[in-house]
Amino acid sequence: MKLQKNEVLKKGFIDLPIPSNINLIEEIKRLKKEKNAVILGHFYQEPEIQDLSDYLGDSLYLAQIAEKIDNPLIVFAGVHFMAETAKMLSPDKKVIIPDLNAGCSLADSCPADKFAEFIKNNPNHTVISYVNTTAEIKALSDICCTSTNAVQIVESVAKDEKIIFGPDRNLGNYINSITGRNMLVWDGACHVHEEFSLEAIVKLKKENPDSKIIAHPECEKPILIVADHVGSTSSLLKFTKTDSCKKFIVVTESGILHQMKKESPEKTFIPAPPKDSTCGCNDCKFMRMITLEKIYFSLLYEFPTVDMSPELIKRAVLPIKRMLEISKKLGL
Ligand code: 13P
Ligand code: SF4
16 A cells, blocks of 8 residues: 555654565665666665665765766665755756755754854855755855865865865864865864774774774874874775775774675774763764665655755855866866
């Protein structure tokens, strides 16, 4: 029995019963084929969702794919700002996100009215914003970046140009230290990456002296100082494949461990623990709002869709396109 759209909207997907006679994964594959849809999945998704994704990667790769593919329907297994970026790059396509509440604490730490005021109070700056922002913030920015290309994007701006960087203070300060720039950094952060315990990481390293620490640049400075390698999710994944070390302490959202284990089954991966916790991993609660069940229902009913006004898209897509052009030139 197929429910009417308004009934589903009222109930939400969570309470909907999955028909007992279906195999969820097979049914999702069937619906994808029938509707010529694709699933774009981020490395922080649950393993089964990663395995089901047609394209799997970091935020830069997924934006590049969204711009390129022809499929009329995109299911975004990631968080809202990523789906929004896909929609801006493919405005004629239907982009759906299986749970509209899958937000991002970093994007939330930068409200558009406050950021506009910050820009106004600091005139004559080039504004670079990390993609982990709302479309409204992108519309206030000159260029976007992701953690994969942040250093190169900043270096593409003339040395004497003053720069505002937002919203992640850890990434911004890290880029300042790498490039020798003195960017004005917005005071935002990600709740997952700021939760890692330096003490626990140092303890793990002592217990595993043959390991290397690898960390995402959204982590706090002391963690980045002790890390052997700092980089985006795809950079961390590449490092675990190419480096001769056989054991890694992984300081980012634990979803990435699935690909690391898949690509280097002979190596050992230890997830870094958060502060004040008895569990071993650190998960992004927003990423984990996406479930197989919600993917199934969102494909079946083709909503919730990600929509923005054409005027907002027109302004917000410009800094994303600038970023993609620079990345393409640099082969990133
Ligand atoms: P990546 O750009 O490495 O995919 O990271 C996105 C993110 O949300 C990190 O928390
Ligand atoms: Fe946002 Fe942090 Fe989750 Fe990444 S891990 S999506 S920055 S809340």
